[in-house]
Amino acid sequence: MEFLVFMELTKTIEGGSKKEVVLREQERLRSRQLSEKGVLLRLWRVPGRRANWGIWNANSCDELHDAIVSLPLFHYMTITVHPLASHPNDPIPLYSGAGK
Amino acid sequence: MEFLVFMELTKTIEGGSKKEVVLREQERLRSRQLSEKGVLLRLWRVPGRRANWGIWNANSCDELHDAIVSLPLFHYMTITVHPLASHPNDPIPLYSGAGK
Amino acid sequence: MEFLVFMELTKTIEGGSKKEVVLREQERLRSRQLSEKGVLLRLWRVPGRRANWGIWNANSCDELHDAIVSLPLFHYMTITVHPLASHPNDPIPLYSGAGK
Amino acid sequence: MEFLVFMELTKTIEGGSKKEVVLREQERLRSRQLSEKGVLLRLWRVPGRRANWGIWNANSCDELHDAIVSLPLFHYMTITVHPLASHPNDPIPLYSGAGK
Amino acid sequence: MEFLVFMELTKTIEGGSKKEVVLREQERLRSRQLSEKGVLLRLWRVPGRRANWGIWNANSCDELHDAIVSLPLFHYMTITVHPLASHPNDPIPLYSGAGK
Amino acid sequence: MEFLVFMELTKTIEGGSKKEVVLREQERLRSRQLSEKGVLLRLWRVPGRRANWGIWNANSCDELHDAIVSLPLFHYMTITVHPLASHPNDPIPLYSGAGK
Amino acid sequence: MEFLVFMELTKTIEGGSKKEVVLREQERLRSRQLSEKGVLLRLWRVPGRRANWGIWNANSCDELHDAIVSLPLFHYMTITVHPLASHPNDPIPLYSGAGK
């Protein structure tokens, strides 16, 4: 099942920019892992904001929640999950098979 | 350039369900054309609503506007375009190359 | 998977109260079918409004969408689906097993 | 009487994660007590957020308020109570009898 | 139990002012009945609007819903019910005893 | 003249719970005084929140403002005053005479 | 007592522009009467909208409501009344004495 997820960095990171650099590197690595597992399919920045839109893939909301909570920046972000159903006019799934 | 587009059928279609059936078929055909041109990349339904989220691809906002306005259901929908910038943690572009 | 669904009758039913009585009876029957299939688990009225909150159960958002669209009053309602993940402090699933 | 209650952790817990772990364990125990009393009937996580939806059961709003205020995390949460009336199409009460 | 209820006339009354005059007279009579039953305790106009705030009294949300739905103008109004719990600093109940 | 007033504790009380206990006791006493003067007529809690709805009585908005500002918790609250006009279907004034 | 009132023409005037011209002339005359009574003190247009902000003067919300309801365009407008209290830094009342 695919989900559209909006994430925005809304809370101050105590420890300032140094800590943020560390967290961002951890976030990069964790995102890489989630991509390789086919959980994180696409990720875009919202221009001008510390926010992103992403297409995520999980077998249930529980799985999705666990994946999102595993992000190092989780505690600093406001996140909204938009559930998605398949559309008859959908061109092609993102990754043949993985999209279902 | 990729865009996230939300569309919802909010206006009444005069002519009732018969006309809606005709319009939906035209919408299906038009969506197919836009997919083949690589303009419409993905489309999902919002569960429980006559609305959809889509990933669109165009070289400019002008091109995107023209593509959206060409949809037979355009006049009956409320539409919001979310601009997207690429993200360093983006797993892979939708279509190698087309994503840029 | 369980979903929390809010539904409100926001559009005028052409044909006035006579048609509404017919539609409501069909809605009652369809709700009964969905209950027997274990899709509709609970349903409450919002006091003072023509709206309801419900707990629905489906294996995917596609299944949920199809169930909601099958409601006779679907075209007259504004509907919002809230995705749900299981909570470690959840007392007991609604129906032993069915809740998962 | 049943109520739909939304809770979100919106305030910072002074004392950081150590204190949060303690509070969460107390919250788990208190939730267990409320469940055993038939006050807390169901609890779901909102995927991606430190928030939950719950079905609560109390004889009055006073009773409900006292139960909610007794939660160890009460002071850190933003909470909304949605009143519920019974619906003729409601499949079956959560717990035979307790639901009324 | 007491409830705070907001009501606003938001839908057009087909049949224009003549029908509205008839409905308003029926509304007056029905309000009088509800007052005599101790269900409608207080009612104020929102200055400048076709809306009102009211204090209602019912043993459950079901009772409250039935009372509100019995208003002749029900189908033309948008209504919000605010649940109320008693407050330790509350001067005195509206009607000795009835307030509880 | 009567007013409907919504109050919510939204700002952190420096000095923590000890100071809050002191302030709450002062708030109780001040509320008692305002009740005896016929300024504060009714007060209810919003279940699940540190907020209340109240019916206040004053000869002008200036008088109302002075009464509200005199509350010890004033600086920690977000407050909205809803003006009220009398309604022809109002059952009875709260306190014979005082309501006008 | 002074009030800040926002009014916007939001409902369609059946009978189209001819009827609107008649109503506007009646509105002009009624406004003139209210000005002469010292009820309507100031009136400004919201640039680009069929809306206005006004400073009104009445001894109570009841009086204010009656004045507003007497406007020929009342049934076509959405109106919000903002209560006002006097401010110690207020330069001078609009009309010596009338402002209080």
Add this chain to the structure above:
Amino acid sequence: MEFLVFMELTKTIEGGSKKEVVLREQERLRSRQLSEKGVLLRLWRVPGRRANWGIWNANSCDELHDAIVSLPLFHYMTITVHPLASHPNDPIPLYSGAGK
């Protein structure tokens, strides 16, 4: 040109009440100066809030901005400027001539 301006004290004043008393006295003096220049025409409190509505007069938005920024409490307030156009039914300008 006249403007309707809403101001609310939304940010905490470091240095607590002592500093606030000093700032408020400076604000009073500055308001007096702006009144004498015919820039600040009227000022009302929002009952129950640390907020005000004001009618301001300036030859341009630049002039208005400079006047507002000169307020000692500027950095602690959230401010919204509503542009105003003259209305044919406006009784009389505030100050003969100055209103234009």
Add this chain to the structure above:
Amino acid sequence: MEFLVFMELTKTIEGGSKKEVVLREQERLRSRQLSEKGVLLRLWRVPGRRANWGIWNANSCDELHDAIVSLPLFHYMTITVHPLASHPNDPIPLYSGAGK
């Protein structure tokens, strides 16, 4: 003085597309006149919507209002005027001098 103006076609044009074509041509001509007078400086479409953002130039809000109201599509649009003050970091005025 410059203003940022948002306009959206939100009301149904009776007479359907034929009338809309006529109105749009009149709108084009009127826009051309306003441009030549230096009132309408820039105009952009909101991609995917029947809406536009524009930079307008007028000596007062009255002048701006009259210009906007002169648009043939005025009665079918929802319009918001954002007042603008000059910024020290503004690269260059649109039209040397005209920008002031």
Add this chain to the structure above:
Amino acid sequence: MEFLVFMELTKTIEGGSKKEVVLREQERLRSRQLSEKGVLLRLWRVPGRRANWGIWNANSCDELHDAIVSLPLFHYMTITVHPLASHPNDPIPLYSGAGK
């Protein structure tokens, strides 16, 4: 491609006014550079607020994001990017050629 961008200083600058003065000077210099590159075309203040509207020019959302993030005040601001498409009634591009 042109974009309409709204920016508001919403976060507290640690280090108070001294640091803000330094940051503002850096912001002025950076704005000057962006202007000279034809990226920042126009900039206006929102009267009464620490906010601005700007017209920006970039070949893609990525370019726009990088330009915005390069602003020294970026971390203290809440920013919204409004995508723009060209309008047939647009008088003239800002800078002949640069506007496209």
